[in-house]
Amino acid sequence: MIFPTLYGMARGPWSLESGVHGPIVLATGLWLIYGRLDEIRARMQPGAPWLTAVAMVVAIALYGFGRAFDFMVIEVAAMLLALLAVAHAYIGLDMLKRLWFPIFYMGFLIPIPGFVLDVVTQPLKLFVSEVVTGALANLGYPMGRQGVTIFVGTYQLLVEDACAGLNSLVSLSAIGLFYVYMLRGSNWRYSLLLLALVVPVAVAANMVRVAALVLITWYLGNAAAQGYLHNFAGMVTFVSALLLIFLVDKILTPLRNALAAREGVPA
Numbered sequence: 001m002i003f004p005t006l007y008g009m010a011r012g013p014w015s016l017e018s019g020v021h022g023p024i025v026l027a028t029g030l031w032l033i034y035g036r037l038d039e040i041r042a043r044m045q046p047g048a049p050w051l052t053a054v055a056m057v058v059a060i061a062l063y064g065f066g067r068a069f070d071f072m073v074i075e076v077a078a079m080l081l082a083l084l085a086v087a088h089a090y091i092g093l094d095m096l097k098r099l100w101f102p103i104f105y106m107g108f109l110i111p112i113p114g115f116v117l118d119v120v121t122q123p124l125k126l127f128v129s130e131v132v133t134g135a136l137a138n139l140g141y142p143m144g145r146q147g148v149t150i151f152v153g154t155y156q157l158l159v160e161d162a163c164a165g166l167n168s169l170v171s172l173s174a175i176g177l178f179y180v181y182m183l184r185g186s187n188w189r190y191s192l193l194l195l196a197l198v199v200p201v202a203v204a205a206n207m208v209r210v211a212a213l214v215l216i217t218w219y220l221g222n223a224a225a226q227g228y229l230h231n232f233a234g235m236v237t238f239v240s241a242l243l244l245i246f247l248v249d250k251i252l253t254p255l256r257n258a259l260a261a262r263e264g265v266p267a
Contacts, residue, residue, distance in 0.1 A: 001063055001078075001079045001082055002079060002083075004067075005075055005076060005079045006026075008072065008075070009022055009072070009076065009109075009111070012072060012111075013072060013111035019111055019170075019171075020171050020238065021108060021170065021171035021172075021174045021175060022108075022109060022111075024171075024174070024175065025105065025106065025108045025109055025174050025178075026106075026109060028105075028178055029102050029105050029106040029109075032101070032102040032105070032181075033099065033102050036099065036102075039098070040091055040095060040099075043091075043094070043095050043098070044090060044091040044092060044095055045091070045092040045094065045095070046089065046090065046092060047088040047089055047090075047091070047092040047093055048093070049089070051088060051093070052085050052086075052088050052089040055081060055082075055084065055085035055088065056082060056085040056086075058081065059078045059079075059081040059082035059085055060078075060082065061078075062074055062075075062077065062078035062081070063075060063078035063079060063082065066078055072111050073110055073111055073112075073113060076109055076110045076111065077110050080106060080107070080109065080110070084096065084103070101181055105174070105177060105178065105181070108170065108173075108174040108177075112170055117169075117170075120169070121169070122148075124199075124203055124206075125148050126147070126148060127203070128203060128206050128207050128210055129145055129147075129148050129149075129150055129210065130145065131207055132150065132207055132210045132211050132214065133145040133150055135211065136152070136211060136214060136215075141214075141218065143214075150210070150214060152214050152217060152218050153218060155217045155218065155221075155222055157210075157213060157214055157217055169198065169199065169202050171238065172198045172201070172202055172238070172241055172242065172245065173195065173198050175242060176194065176195055176198050176242075176245050177195060179245070179246070179249070180194055180195065183249075183256075189259055190252070190255065190256045190259050193252075193255075194245070194248070194249055194252070197245070197248055198245065201241050201244045201245055201248065202241050204241075204244070205237045205238075205240050205241035205244065206237060208237070208240070209237040
């Protein structure tokens with residue numbers, strides 16, 4: 001199951017901006033489990049055979065369906081369920097409960113269907129296009145907008161494509177969740193707050209991205225904006241949004257310390 005599915009992910013979802021987090025989640029998730037090998041060896045107890053068998057039968061059936069009809073979501077979920085069944089057979093249910101975070105975190109490997117992302121991000125794209133158009137118009141640029149299409153001079157820019165960085169919300173959430181977990185001592189309320197800030201951070205980063213692409217189109221032409229600079233802008237957007245999350249965490253350090261002090265745990 002593993003190798004055909006990972007190969008399909010590498011050729012499909014992981015090659016898209018919405019799935020750029022896949023290899024990172026896989027590597028860091030395995031690293032989290034590897035770091036707890038001593039605990040696993042000390043506490044492992046074989047799981048109930050009947051539960052292992054039921055989980056494996058369900059996983060194989062779902063995997064066959066997903067593979068046959070090219071439903072990557074079902075295929076990946078079935079692969080993870082099969083791995084959980086094998087792990088249960090060797091280390092037991094109690095140890096799996098103790099590994100709840102790595103297991104939950106690896107769930108980010110399951111690709112979200114494009115139509116779901118479109119439904120979630122469409123209002124955000126409208127908001128970004130409206131803000132960018134208004135801001136650049138105030139600076140004297142000949143701007144216009146119709147839905148998610150921005151007009152600058154004789155050029156037009158489709159925000160559906162230019163704002164595709166909003167599809168990286170899942171990637172930012174996954175990496176943000178890993179970052180929060182590695183804080184170890186963070187209060188769960190603070191952790192939820194930091195994760196909630198992923199959306200406004202991604203929106204802000206994409207405003208900068210769209211504005212940059214509009215200016216590139218205006219000064220260098222449409223070919224420049226849709227070529228190398230467009231792809232480079234996507235990478236810069238993701239990295240800058242991630243760095244902004246780290247910056248927000250640093251700014252909110254006093255709040256984190258206050259919450260930790262109230263709970264009586266280390267910050």
